[in-house]
Amino acid sequence: MNTNEQRPVAAHDEIVPTGFPPDHELAKLDVYQSYKKSPYLSLKHSSYFQVYADLFERYRGKEITFVEVGVLNGGSLFMWRDYFGPKARIIGVELNPLAKKWESHGFEIHIGSQSDPVFWDDFFKKVGTVDVVLDDGGHTYEQQIVTAHYCIPNVKNGGLLVVEDTHTSYMKPFGYPTKYSFVEWAKKLADNINARFPNLDHSSLIYKKYIYSISFFESIVSFTIDRSKCFDSSPTSNGGVTSNAVDYWSKDTPIETITSIATAERRLSTSLNILKYIPFARRVKRFVFETPKLLLMQNSLRKLKRYF
Numbered sequence: 001m002n003t004n005e006q007r008p009v010a011a012h013d014e015i016v017p018t019g020f021p022p023d024h025e026l027a028k029l030d031v032y033q034s035y036k037k038s039p040y041l042s043l044k045h046s047s048y049f050q051v052y053a054d055l056f057e058r059y060r061g062k063e064i065t066f067v068e069v070g071v072l073n074g075g076s077l078f079m080w081r082d083y084f085g086p087k088a089r090i091i092g093v094e095l096n097p098l099a100k101k102w103e104s105h106g107f108e109i110h111i112g113s114q115s116d117p118v119f120w121d122d123f124f125k126k127v128g129t130v131d132v133v134l135d136d137g138g139h140t141y142e143q144q145i146v147t148a149h150y151c152i153p154n155v156k157n158g159g160l161l162v163v164e165d166t167h168t169s170y171m172k173p174f175g176y177p178t179k180y181s182f183v184e185w186a187k188k189l190a191d192n193i194n195a196r197f198p199n200l201d202h203s204s205l206i207y208k209k210y211i212y213s214i215s216f217f218e219s220i221v222s223f224t225i226d227r228s229k230c231f232d233s234s235p236t237s238n239g240g241v242t243s244n245a246v247d248y249w250s251k252d253t254p255i256e257t258i259t260s261i262a263t264a265e266r267r268l269s270t271s272l273n274i275l276k277y278i279p280f281a282r283r284v285k286r287f288v289f290e291t292p293k294l295l296l297m298q299n300s301l302r303k304l305k306r307y308f
Contacts, residue, residue: 029053030060034083035076042075048164051217052083055160056132061085065130069093069114069147070137074102081107091127093137115143120150129156135163140174144182148223152210155225167219186221190214197233254300258293 026032031052035042059066066084071077071092081090091108092099103109110126112119114137133151137143144163151161168174169183178184192203193211212226250256 031056031079031083034079037082038075038078040075040078041073042079043072044076045219047218048220051220051222055162055215055222056083059084059088059132061087063087063089064132065089065091065127067091067093067127067130067133067151069133069135071099071102071109072096074099074105076136077102077105077107091130093123095138114138115140115146117146117150120147124150124154129154131156131159133159133161135161136165139165139168141169141178141180141182141185145185148182148185152207152223152225155210157226157228159225161223161225163221163223165219166221183221186214186216189223193230196230198235254296257296 026046026049029049029052032049035044035049060083062084064084064087066080066088068076068080068091071094074092077090077092081088084090089108091110092102093110093112093114095111095113097111099109100111108127110123112123114120114135130151133147133155135144135147135151137147144166148161148163155161163182163186166183166186168176169181170176175181188203188205189207189211192205192208193214195201195203195205196208209230210225210227211223212229213224215222215224250259
């Protein structure tokens with residue numbers, strides 16, 4: 001084999017991620033230009049700007065209320081005003097009272113702890129409902145979860161709650177590993193919105209009344225709020241002509257075998273109805289029918305371990 005011969009390039013090989021997007025790629029984004037234009041310091045990870053562009057473009061030039069938690073040196077306030085335009089109401093939330101200085105530049109500033117429920121109750125009484133909340137605050141799990149809990153019901157339909165720096169959910173100084181990280185909580189909310197499907201009661205959290213969808217990005221989780229789209233699902237039919245086709249959804253799966261076992265169990269129970277009054281017979285029946293079903297499903301699920 002000729003060692004100088006180049007192998008064919010596959011489609012997925014054409015672009016090799018370097019970990020650092022070229023400046024000319026970031027420069028194509030208006031939100032990055034607004035970031036660079038800001039006269040005061042702002043610190044952002046390079047991967048955030050494409051996410052901002054994807055999520056926030058539709059709000060530009062509109063009369064929106066935009067809340068940013070964590071304004072620090074004020075640079076991002078100017079960034080958002082430039083990006084969204086003069087119609088946007090830009091509100092900053094900060095624990096450091098020095099941030100009040102930005103009010104002289106036309107921003108609304110509220111001083112308080114984002115992990116304090118009393119602060120959020122007072123905040124929304126004063127501000128009203130909002131279109132977008134961007135949490136760039138303290139990044140601890142308590143701060144992120146409490147902020148999300150109190151902001152979600154106060155975001156308008158069609159609005160967003162966007163939580164940044166969720167990489168802290170994988171950092172030991174913040175408590176990782178734990179089932180109480182922000183990302184783990186967000187996964188619970190994914191379970192929760194799926195509880196809108198008929199007859200599923202695996203999650204009773206209240207958020208399914210508000211959250212239409214959840215998007216996971218690197219270091220960012222975004223929640224789309226729209227109560228009008230959060231109704232309980234129900235089966236429908238278009239009333240079209242049927243060819244009476246057999247649905248093969250369970251064909252060649254463990255469920256097909258389990259269904260056959262369950263059918264045999266029902267037939268036996270019907271033909272030997274008297275057995276249900278004999279405790280020992282009930283235990284035997286459970287062993288004969290339930291154990292194979294359990295073993296079949298467990299064996300099938302074990303095959304999926306390689307994907308987790």
